[in-house]
Amino acid sequence: MHNAKKCLNKFLEKEIFTIQQFQYREEPPYKWSLKYFKKMEIGEWDSFCEKCLLEYSKKSLDSWKKSQV
Numbered sequence: 001m002h003n004a005k006k007c008l009n010k011f012l013e014k015e016i017f018t019i020q021q022f023q024y025r026e027e028p029p030y031k032w033s034l035k036y037f038k039k040m041e042i043g044e045w046d047s048f049c050e051k052c053l054l055e056y057s058k059k060s061l062d063s064w065k066k067s068q069v
């Protein structure tokens, strides 16, 4: 069973994305990302479609940049 409570779009199983994807970003650091998403009650095992993940990616990067000023 997949936890898709944060994503209302229907998606195929092979197209499931999680925030673990953000381990491979240059910035922000993954630890920072985990904290950021924890505040939104999103964990490493929550499933999202690609569109949602891209949105989260962008939002978190914006937050990170603001926090670095």
Ligand SMILES: [Zn+2]
Pocket (backbone or CB within 6 Å): 007, 008, 009, 048, 049, 050, 051, 052, 053
């Ligand atoms: Zn989605």
